[in-house]
Amino acid sequence: MKRRLVTSALPYVNNVPHLGNLIQVLSADVFSRFCRLRGYDTLYVCGTDVYGTATETRAAEEGISPRELCDRYHALHTAIYSWFNIAFDKFGRTSTPIQTEVVQDIFKKLDAQGFIVERTIEQLYCEQCNRFLADRYVRGVCPHCGYPDARGDQCENCGKLLDPTELKESRCSTCGSQPKLRSTKHLYIDLPRIKDRLEAWIAEASVKGFWANNAIQMTNAWIRDGLKERAITRDLKWGIPVPKPGYEDKVFYVWFDAPIGYISITGNLAADRGEDWRAFVQEWWKNPDEVELFQFIGKDNIPFHTVIFPSSLLGTGERWTMLHHMSSTEYLNYESGKFSKSKGVGVFGSDAMESGIPADIWRFYIFYNRPEKADALFTWKDFQEKVNGELIGNLGNLVNRTLSFVTRYYDGKVPEGKAKAEFWNTVRAYEETIREKLDRAELRDAFRTVFELSSFANKTFQDGEPWKTRKDQPELAANLIRDLCYVVRDLAILLHPYIPGSAEKLAAFFGLTIGNNGLSWQDLGKLDGLKQVHNTEVLFNKLEDDFIQTLRERYSGSQKERSEREKEQSMNTPESSAIKSAEPAQEQTANESIATKFARLVDLRVAKITHIERHPKADKLYIETLDLGGETRTIVSGLVPYYKEEELLGKHIIVVYNLKPAKLRGVESKGMLLAASATQSDGSEVVEVLDASFAEPGSRIQIGNIPLSEAPAEIDIDTFFSMPILAKDGVILIDQQPLTCNGKPLSTNRVLQGEVG
Ligand SMILES: [Zn+2]
Numbered sequence: 001m002k003r004r005l006v007t008s009a010l011p012y013v014n015n016v017p018h019l020g021n022l023i024q025v026l027s028a029d030v031f032s033r034f035c036r037l038r039g040y041d042t043l044y045v046c047g048t049d050v051y052g053t054a055t056e057t058r059a060a061e062e063g064i065s066p067r068e069l070c071d072r073y074h075a076l077h078t079a080i081y082s083w084f085n086i087a088f089d090k091f092g093r094t095s096t097p098i099q100t101e102v103v104q105d106i107f108k109k110l111d112a113q114g115f116i117v118e119r120t121i122e123q124l125y126c127e128q129c130n131r132f133l134a135d136r137y138v139r140g141v142c143p144h145c146g147y148p149d150a151r152g153d154q155c156e157n158c159g160k161l162l163d164p165t166e167l168k169e170s171r172c173s174t175c176g177s178q179p180k181l182r183s184t185k186h187l188y189i190d191l192p193r194i195k196d197r198l199e200a201w202i203a204e205a206s207v208k209g210f211w212a213n214n215a216i217q218m219t220n221a222w223i224r225d226g227l228k229e230r231a232i233t234r235d236l237k238w239g240i241p242v243p244k245p246g247y248e249d250k251v252f253y254v255w256f257d258a259p260i261g262y263i264s265i266t267g268n269l270a271a272d273r274g275e276d277w278r279a280f281v282q283e284w285w286k287n288p289d290e291v292e293l294f295q296f297i298g299k300d301n302i303p304f305h306t307v308i309f310p311s312s313l314l315g316t317g318e319r320w321t322m323l324h325h326m327s328s329t330e331y332l333n334y335e336s337g338k339f340s341k342s343k344g345v346g347v348f349g350s351d352a353m354e355s356g357i358p359a360d361i362w363r364f365y366i367f368y369n370r371p372e373k374a375d376a377l378f379t380w381k382d383f384q385e386k387v388n389g390e391l392i393g394n395l396g397n398l399v400n401r402t403l404s405f406v407t408r409y410y411d412g413k414v415p416e417g418k419a420k421a422e423f424w425n426t427v428r429a430y431e432e433t434i435r436e437k438l439d440r441a442e443l444r445d446a447f448r449t450v451f452e453l454s455s456f457a458n459k460t461f462q463d464g465e466p467w468k469t470r471k472d473q474p475e476l477a478a479n480l481i482r483d484l485c486y487v488v489r490d491l492a493i494l495l496h497p498y499i500p501g502s503a504e505k506l507a508a509f510f511g512l513t514i515g516n517n518g519l520s521w522q523d524l525g526k527l528d529g530l531k532q533v534h535n536t537e538v539l540f541n542k543l544e545d546d547f548i549q550t551l552r553e554r555y556s557g558s559q560k561e562r563s564e565r566e567k568e569q570s571m572n573t574p575e576s577s578a579i580k581s582a583e584p585a586q587e588q589t590a591n592e593s594i595a596t597k598f599a600r601l602v603d604l605r606v607a608k609i610t611h612i613e614r615h616p617k618a619d620k621l622y623i624e625t626l627d628l629g630g631e632t633r634t635i636v637s638g639l640v641p642y643y644k645e646e647e648l649l650g651k652h653i654i655v656v657y658n659l660k661p662a663k664l665r666g667v668e669s670k671g672m673l674l675a676a677s678a679t680q681s682d683g684s685e686v687v688e689v690l691d692a693s694f695a696e697p698g699s700r701i702q703i704g705n706i707p708l709s710e711a712p713a714e715i716d717i718d719t720f721f722s723m724p725i726l727a728k729d730g731v732i733l734i735d736q737q738p739l740t741c742n743g744k745p746l747s748t749n750r751v752l753q754g755e756v757g
C-alpha cells in the first residue's frame with residue numbers, strides 16, 4: 001500500500017471562505033479520514049496563501065501591515081475549519097522561513113537547468129514613491145467607457161480587462177502623481193522548453209491517476225493553445241525575495257510560490273515536532289515510488305496544478321512526488337446566482353458557525369450535493385428537504401427504530417442470533433461499492449451509496465415486521481434486529497469520514513469508538529463485538545420551516561446589503577445602535593470570532609435565587625427574585641415543567657445581565673437565566689439550569705481567556721441567540737471556548753450534550 005499525501009487548494013488569506021470555497025478543504029478531509037480508517041499512512045496539509053498584491057493593497061487600505069492582516073485572517077480561517085471539524089495534519093501558511101528556503105531552492109535549480117530567462121519590459125514607475133507600480137496601483141480614465149477612476153488591471157465600471165498603459169491621465173494610486181514608463185527586467189519560467197517533459201508526464205499521470213474529465217480537457221486546451229514564458233517576479237515588497245543579483249527590489253510572483261506551500265507546510269509540520277524537516281519533506285515529496293499525491297481543487301485552479309506547478313518541479317531535474325489524482329470540482333451556485341467572495345454573496349463559513357445548525361448537518365449537505373461532475377445548486381429549500389428527508393427520514397429513522405427496539409424489547413442487549421447470508425451479501429456489495437468509489441475520491445457517489453444502504457436496511461426492518469414476529473416468532477425478530485445492529489455499526493464506520501461527530505456518537509451508543517484503536521474499515525461486515533446499547537439520543541434535529549425562512553432572509557443579498565439591513569434594524573433599537581454603528585457588521589464577521597464577539601457584547605453574571613413563586617397568569621412560568629451581589633432583580637423563566645420551587649431556591653444560577661428587559665405575561669423580566677437542554681430518544685425534553693454554586697453572586701463569567709468587556713450595552717434576544725452556546729461532554733462552550741467563573745469552567749451533570757439558552 002502506497003502512502004497517501006493529500007492537499008486542498010490553499011485558500012487566499014484576505015477573505016472569509018464561503019461554502020463554495022469550503023468544498024475543497026472538506027473534500028480532502030473526507031478523503032484523508034477515509035484513507036486513515038483504511039490503514040493508509042496519510043498526510044493532509046493545507047494552509048493560507050498569503051503573498052501578493054491583493055493582500056498588500058488590502059492591508060494598506062486597513063492601515064496595517066500585510067503580516068498583521070494575514071495573521072488576523074489566518075486565525076479566522078483556522079477557527080472556521082476547526083468548527084467544521086477538519087482533521088488537517090497541518091494547516092500552515094506560506095509566510096514562513098521554510099517556504100522561503102524551498103521556493104528559492106526550486107528557483108535556483110530551475111535556473112541552473114536553464115529554464116529561467118530574463119526579459120526587459122516597459123512598466124509604469126512612480127518617481128514620487130520610487131517604485132514600479134503593480135497594475136492595480138495605477139488609476140486613470142478608462143479608454144473604453146471614460147470612467148475616471150478605473151484601475152490598471154480592470155475597469156470596475158465597464159468590467160473590461162486593461163493594461164495600465166492604456167489608461168488616460170494615469171496616476172499612482174498611492175501619491176497621485178503621474179507615473180512614467182521605464183524599462184525593467186523580470187524573470188520568466190521557460191515553459192515552452194519544459195513542454196516535452198511535461199507532456200510525457202501528463203500522458204502517463206492523467207491515466208494512472210484517473211484525472212477527472214474537466215481536468216484532462218482543460219489541461220489539453222492549455223497545451224494546445226501553446227505554452228508561453230511566464231513571469232515569476234514582481235515589483236512588490238510583500239513576497240519572497242528573489243535570490244539573484246539585480247532583483248533585490250523584487251519578489252516572486254504569488255502563483256509561483258503558492259503551490260510550493262504544500263511542500264513547505266509539510267516541512268513546517270516536522271519542524272513543529274522538533275524533527276528534521278528536510279528529511280520529512282524528502283520522505284513525502286521526493287518519494288514518488290512510495291507516495292501518491294491526491295489534490296483537491298476547484299476547476300478554476302486546474303492549470304496551476306496540472307501544468308504550472310508540475311513544470312516548476314519537472315524543471316528542477318529532480319524526482320518529485322508528482323500529482324497522482326486530481327479531484328477538481330465544478331461550481332456550487334447559491335439560490336439564483338454564484339457564490340461570490342468579491343460581491344459577498346452566499347453563505348460564508350462564519351455564517352454557518354452562527355447559524356445554529358451543527359457542523360455535521362452542513363457537512364452532510366455539502367457532500368450529498370457536492371458538485372462532482374456538474375455544477376450544483378445550494379438552495380435553502382433543498383437543504384431543508386435533504387436534511388429532513390435523507391439524513392433524518394432515512395438514516396436517523398433506521399438508527400432510532402433499531403436501537404429503540406433493542407432498548408425496549410431486549411433490555412438494551414444486542415440479541416443473540418444467526419446472520420442472514422442473503423442480507424449480508426447485499427450489504428457487503430454496497431460496502432464494496434462505497435470503498436471503490438472512495439478510493440477514486442468519488443465522494444458524492446460514495447456518500448449517496450451509504451444512504452442507499454441505509455434505505456435498504458430500513459426496508460428490511462419494515463418487511464421483517466419485528467414488532468409482530470417478536471411475539472410469535474421471536475427467533476426471527478432477534479436475528480433481524482441483530483443484523484440491523486451490525487449494519488448500524490457499519491454505517492457509523494462508513495459515515496465517519498463525512499460526519500465524524502455524529503458517527504462517533506453513533507458508535508458510542510454501542511460503547512465503541514472509531515479510528516485510532518477503535519473501529520476501522522476492516523471491521524465492516526464483521527458479525528461480532530456488539531453487546532449493549534446505551535445512552536441513545538436523537539442524532540439530528542429536524543429543520544423547521546420558519547427557522548429555514550429566517551436563515552434564508554438573514555443570508556439573502558450581498559454582505560454589504562446584509563450589514564446595511566442590520567444597521568437599519570439597530571437604528572430602530574436605540575439601545576444597541578451605539579455598539580453596532582461603531583463597528584459595521586461586516587467587520588465583525590471578517591475579523592472577529594464568535595467567542596470574541598460574545599465576550600464583547602454579552603455580560604453574564606452569577607445570581608442567587610432568593611425568592612421564587614409561580615406566575616399567576618402562566619402555567620409554565622416562575623417569577624424569581626435574584627441577588628446579584630448587592631443588586632436585586634426579578635426575572636421570569638419557563639421552568640415549571642422541569643423544576644420544583646424548592647429545587648431552584650437558593651441556587652446560584654447564570655443570568656444574561658445586559659439583556660433587554662421583556663414583559664412576560666405582564667411581569668417584567670430583567671435578564672434571563674441559562675439552562676442546557678436536549679431532546680431524548682423518546683422525544684421528551686430534559687433541561688438543566690446552569691449552576692455555579694462555587695461562585696459568589698455578582699461574579700462575572702469569562703469566555704476562555706478573553707478579557708471581560710467593560711459594561712457592554714443592552715443587547716436584544718436575537719443577537720444573543722445568534723451566538724450559540726453548547727453543552728459538549730458536560731462542558732459549556734461558546735465557539736469551542738469554555739465559559740468560566742473565577743477560572744473554573746461551568747459544567748452540567750445531566751444534559752451532557754445540548755444547547756444552552
Ligand atoms: Zn471602463
Ligand SMILES: [Zn+2]
Nearest residue numbers: 126129172175
Ligand atoms: Zn506614487
